[in-house]
Amino acid sequence: MRFTVFSLVMGLCTAVVSSWVWADDRQHDAALRTGAEPVVFVAHDYGFKGPDRLPAGLTTVRIVNEGHDLHHIQFLKLQQGKSAADFRIAIAADPNRLPGWVQYAGGPNVHPAGSQASATVNLTEGDYVLICWIPDKNGVPHVALGMQKALSVRGGKPVKVSLPTPSVVIKQIDYQFVLSKPVHSGLQMIEVVNHGTQPHEVVVVKLRQGATVKDVIASFEPGASGPPKGELVSGITAIERDARVILTGEFESGKYGLICFVPDSVTGRPHFLHGMTTEFTVE
Numbered sequence: 001m002r003f004t005v006f007s008l009v010m011g012l013c014t015a016v017v018s019s020w021v022w023a024d025d026r027q028h029d030a031a032l033r034t035g036a037e038p039v040v041f042v043a044h045d046y047g048f049k050g051p052d053r054l055p056a057g058l059t060t061v062r063i064v065n066e067g068h069d070l071h072h073i074q075f076l077k078l079q080q081g082k083s084a085a086d087f088r089i090a091i092a093a094d095p096n097r098l099p100g101w102v103q104y105a106g107g108p109n110v111h112p113a114g115s116q117a118s119a120t121v122n123l124t125e126g127d128y129v130l131i132c133w134i135p136d137k138n139g140v141p142h143v144a145l146g147m148q149k150a151l152s153v154r155g156g157k158p159v160k161v162s163l164p165t166p167s168v169v170i171k172q173i174d175y176q177f178v179l180s181k182p183v184h185s186g187l188q189m190i191e192v193v194n195h196g197t198q199p200h201e202v203v204v205v206k207l208r209q210g211a212t213v214k215d216v217i218a219s220f221e222p223g224a225s226g227p228p229k230g231e232l233v234s235g236i237t238a239i240e241r242d243a244r245v246i247l248t249g250e251f252e253s254g255k256y257g258l259i260c261f262v263p264d265s266v267t268g269r270p271h272f273l274h275g276m277t278t279e280f281t282v283e
């Protein structure tokens with residue numbers, strides 16, 4: 001992965017201020033979960049297969065990667081009446097920059113094959129595209145190689161879906177992650193809330209013995225050699241300020257790191273260079 005591409009990516013971050021929050025916090029706090037089967041999108045090199053249409057509301061999304069490269073899903077809500085065709089044209093014109101009329105709406109980040117990792121996002125009615133922003137070895141973001149899929153979100157779910165209370169909250173600010181309490185081993189539902197002013201993501205890495213989160217970042221740089229210093233195990237793609245999503249991830253005891261690769265809206269440098277990483281231990 002080349003992060004130089006991420007640094008080219010956007011100037012738009014703060015262009016759209018999100019009204020994308022849970023429509024109903026009472027629903028969110030309720031402890032029952034009915035009919036919440038995950039929606040699955042299959043990623044390949046380079047495209048997505050999955051539903052073209054979903055009902056609005058809380059939606060748990062899982063990515064199944066049938067490709068060789070790393071892939072994730074970034075939901076983008078189209079604003080100003082723009083269509084997926086407009087989006088395709090904009091990316092063809094400038095593959096390294098998202099148009100200013102999209103809103104980051106989260107999604108599942110990279111995880112290993114067979115993992116139960118997922119993201120639960122609140123999809124409000126409208127037109128979306130889902131994309132993969134990860135660059136190939138030449139630095140071309142996968143979205144420009146075909147990893148973009150239109151999604152129409154219309155109508156409500158037949159069954160009201162609610163979520164259990166999360167075990168931990170990760171607060172995102174410019175430029176830090178703050179965990180509300182220690183993460184325990186097992187399958188955890190973690191709420192991610194963006195209290196910053198810019199979009200942020202969460203990449204969860206399991207650190208190899210003796211490695212730091214900085215070692216992991218360095219091992220993704222072009223020309224890096226040697227064994228990987230960590231494994232990308234779960235996370236959520238970027239969300240707007242004031243938005244929240246649920247990250248479901250599997251944790252075993254050991255050391256972990258969190259990283260945000262979103263490019264800064266002012267400097268263009270990825271947020272981890274502004275300090276947006278943290279490390280924690282799972283027991």
Ligand SMILES: [Cu+2]
Nearest residue numbers: 200260262271
């Ligand atoms: Cu960030």
